[in-house]
Amino acid sequence: MTHLIHTRDQLATAVAPVPGEIAVVMTMGALHEGHRVLMREARKRADFVIVTIFVNPLQFGPNEDFEKYPRTLEADVEACREEGVALVFAPSRDEVYPTGAPSITMNAGPLGGILEGASRPGHFSGMLTVVQKLLMLTRADVAFFGEKDFQQLALIRRMVADLELDVEIAGVPTVREPDGLAMSSRNRYLSADDRRAALALSRALREGATHTDAPVALAAATKILADEPGVRVDYLALTGADLGDPPPAGPGRLLVAARVGSTRLIDNVALTLGAGAA
Incomplete structure (x- = not known):
């Protein structure tokens, strides 16, 4: 049975009694086969799998597609049910950022300023900020991320190492369409x-x-x-x-x-x- 919840209080209540390992798969929704592979890998590893669905405004620039980013919650929850996910956490913006836009955010450092960071200033600081919050809220022991966003994966690993966070970051190879296009x-x-x-x-x-x-x-x-x-x-x-x-x-x-x-x-x-x- 997959439970859909929306608040941090519901999340805290759900994870408090979990006796074994908790895995999290963080997404912005519009789930596809690549996300399903992450869920399957998480289920192989952990006793309790959480999928988060949150379109994070902090990682979108002023000319990017935050408003039109696809939001398909009903279909996403069904996909999670089919993959045996225990919990879907789909918070609102106010639930994740209860005091408004945070005044203190993660600094992505030099690695956050090249490649994607050079093209999308501020993107990785916003991404790391929400990842760190979700790691804390879910109490995850291990988090699964796809290698398609390779710079993102590298930065999350660096953040976890530098801040000595007690969580394992697992990378999963890019999932592709039959014609070779990376799933996105x-x-x-x-x-x-x-x-x-x-x-x-x-x-x-x-x-x-x-x-x-x-x-x-x-x-x-x-x-x-x-x-x-x-x-x-x-x-x-x-x-x-x-x-x-x-x-x-x-x-x-x-x-x-x-x-x-x-x-x-x-x-x-x-x-x-x-x-x-x-």
Whole structure:
């Protein structure tokens, strides 16, 4: 039985008697198969699974899609029921921020100012603020996040380590459509033509990841994106696995953000650099 609750008092009452491990999957709703995979991984691990559904205003910029972000609570709760989730916490803005916009928020640091942070100033501070609040409210022992938002995952791990929070952060590989497009709630905004153009992102990343030389990998991915007129690239970057400089040899990450039509999409893949990688 999945219970839907909306207040922090209801949440505290629900989690207080839980004797075993609590897992949380944090979402903004409009749930898709990628979210379901996170729920399944959480159920494998924990005795009690909570899904949070909250469109966090702090992580949206003034020209972003907060108002039109899809809100499908009834369908989302049904998806949680089908996946055996114990509790859905869907609070209002006032429930999460009872005194209004918080005067003290998380500082995302240097890692929060590159890539997505450079394109969306303030986004990661808002994201970390709500994640920290939800970790405290849910009393989670482990939280599951998808690797599609790789910079987000890296920042949450850094926050948990730096603040010595007693919670494990588990990353789950990106879930993709059969055609390779990374699953996202924003995919529903894509027209048929946009959808075809968007496939260039995953195609470029796959091609880049076949190369072990960093400049060659970047060049290969860049060419595929440049050949698709429907894609307007925000950034394409090759980094180390920790989003620092890529190593001469070892694990790296290839990340992209682009607009397709009016929709902004992100994606990334792991790759291995160095002459001995092949």
